[in-house]
Amino acid sequence: MEKIKVQDAVGAVLIHDMTEIIPGVVKGPRFRKGHIIRKEDIPVLLGMGKEHIYVWDQTPGLIHENEAAERLARSVRGPGLNLDEPKEGKINLTAAFDGLLYASEDGILALNTLEDVVLATIHNYQPVKKGDKIAGTRVVPLMIDEKVILEAERIAQTFPNPILEVRPLKTxxxxxxxxxxxxxxxxIKDKFGPVLRRKIENWGSIALEQTFASDDVSMIQSAIRDQLKHGAEMILVSGGMSVDPDDVTPTAIKEMGAQLITYGAPVLPGxxxxxxxxxxxxxxxxxxxVMYSKTTVFDLVAxxxxxxxxLTRLDIVKLGxxxxxxxxxxCTYPRCSFGK
Incomplete structure (x- = not known):
């Protein structure tokens, strides 16, 4: 890039957006990157307080911040993400649909260890809505050596999954x-059913008819098998989960031959x-x-x-x-520290 006097800028190409601020009237780009300066632009630029401007000098090996930010964004973007237009050297990534964010924390770290590279994101596994801002990319200098961006693109390709993606919830x-x-x-009246049904439906799934069982291993197992016969693709068993002698739900599940991932989670409540x-x-x-707390381990796992x-046991352990x-x-979940 080259710094020149405004009076000498006719015919030069702007290297970045020029922001105009008139209090109470306007605040935004008056001239966009790539604009070719005309004679009539000179008094406008002077009125904006610009005595000098930076223009494109086509230095080999250097790329502009907008291009760099866009290439960074494309290198980390996976399914379910849209890119905004570049603005002042920054690109935002937004959710293309409702879902759950999957972010490679190692990938984010690897990119941010590159000098002058910035990738900022929301927390991993956070529920998002269509249009929510997920991440932003930019570089620190106005012009950056293209080798840095090439290295960022190479790093992003070394990970088995996209560094950022939004996965939709299946039905x-x-x-x-x-x-x-x-x-x-x-x-007593059951209070689990209404809570679970509401959460299931809010997630876009279908709640089958609820069944009940006493504190009896064989009856609990029979109720689970009945749900399977009716096509259940996920089963929620509520109650009987403490260590009291009458609480036999864990025993019933384990003795059905199920693969136990965990009994116990480093989450409170849950x-x-x-x-x-x-x-x-x-x-x-x-x-x-789960019956009385608005947000619990169930909201993190389901x-x-x-x-x-x-999920594996390690996935559950990491929730601590x-x-x-x-x-x-x-409650402001998911815009809080819980599950982060």
């Missing part, structure tokens, strides 16, 4: 089995959470907090399963960092 048929002799015999797979069908044992992800809900008087 599952979800079976609900509520355990507990007190509910089964009608001594420590007594169970995840298992019976062949390909995920089964979640839900503790009592959406990931609904994207089609097969950020797994403490502060139980604010007004």
């Amino acid at each position: 599952f048929k979800v079976g609900i089995v509520t355990t507990g002799s007190e509910v089964f015999h009608g001594r 420590a007594m959470f169970l995840l298992a797979y019976l062949e390909d069908v995920p089964i979640m044992g839900l503790p009592g907090c 959406p990931r399963i609904l994207t089609g992800e097969h 960092h950020g797994g403490l809900c502060l139980e604010c008087p007004t």
